[in-house]
Amino acid sequence: MQSFTEENYLKIIYHLAENTNNVQTNAIAEQMQTKPASVTDMIKKLADKGFIDYVKYQGVTMTEKGRNAAIDIVRKHRLWEVFLVDKLNFKWDEVHDVAEELEHIKSTALIERLDEFLGFPKSDPHGDPIPDKNGRFAKTQFTKLIELKIGDSGTITGVSQHSSAFLKHLEKLGLTLGKQIQINDVTDFDGSVEILILDKQINISREVAKHILISSNGKN
């Protein structure tokens, strides 16, 4: 059984490892909002416990054990988010911080019963997949909106930024999960994107377009 801090490190290393092979000390420090020196201490400890492989100056990779531990935390986080939105009527931009605390509650029975209570949801309010109790989940095939070409269309199925500010902004623009969109134009000058949703033409910045995930068509 790990401490809250260890769990947070594992989760962050897991997410960073989705994009790079060797996860670097500085990257972890930034995510954990702590100093690189503190990270070095902790990754030694996590390596001792067999959660990660660590070579000095080379960064870390997750072991099978570490990955399983991280997936378990991610599962809990996402199930709690569904609970908060579906049952307690939280908005999708209000759930992150609370789920960040709830994910550390240690009880297998609790999480299995919660899963059942929620009807075994496959994805959370932000479109992220929820691992089942064996840690399995569909690797989702998302395209970033920014990568689409003029004329392309698809459905908003996820976001890669969970900050309240970002999500509130999307909400205001009507860009919520499940919405159909089509790329009308891309502005050369600032790279902003003209999109069509429900016959309405709107313009979103590159920064926003980067964090909207689209599934090519008709898919769930």
Next chain:
Amino acid sequence: MQSFTEENYLKIIYHLAENTNNVQTNAIAEQMQTKPASVTDMIKKLADKGFIDYVKYQGVTMTEKGRNAAIDIVRKHRLWEVFLVDKLNFKWDEVHDVAEELEHIKSTALIERLDEFLGFPKSDPHGDPIPDKNGRFAKTQFTKLIELKIGDSGTITGVSQHSSAFLKHLEKLGLTLGKQIQINDVTDFDGSVEILILDKQINISREVAKHILISSNGKN
């Protein structure tokens, strides 16, 4: 905002203060499963923060601030217990430890919405009253079963022991909340108590009788 440990101390001091004026170091140590020396350290800290009044060698009493903080934790604990039993189908003997973790989640919005989701329950699965969001709750008028005389009757409305072993035992005997009972006899030799529930005659030990709370009649 207090640490988990501080919250646990506050809760325990609050409960101990229900029975005595000055809560003693040793009593706290026993409840916290720690050493008296550690308690001395912590009560100094809690006194510095204004949660308790502390006079060396004289024990502690709660301040208004401390009481409010403690009641808030108790409220959370009991609401989560209701959630676990009513929504997730936990048994009344399975909820204590999980609620012990959940009570430390810091979010006023969460607990208010949970309260609403549960229908603003007035008592938890063990019959303990749930403070409302202003910290108010009915001071319940319970009598311990052990204090009843032959011929007395009443309704089981609470228990003063939350251990799984005790609650499972009660369940097996059919002694659950809401059951009507009547005292038929008290055995001189071991002080055990003969009681009648639903026309069935059973014998319970003094130890068990001490922890069953009865409301005199018809009351909820």
Next chain:
DNA sequence: TATTTTTTTTAGATTTACCTAAAAATTTAA
């Protein structure tokens, strides 16, 4: 390839919540 810059680690402190052992105060009992 040598030098500069960046990244990472080490060394030594700090804070929180604990501990043990011993001293001090209080309470109980002779």
Next chain:
DNA sequence: TTAAATTTTTAGGTAAATCTAAAAAAAATA
């Protein structure tokens, strides 16, 4: 009311997770 027992506190230390400052290694650049 003194002695014994109990309770509480103090003193000094430990482990976890953090920090700063400085040293070492790796990467980038001239």
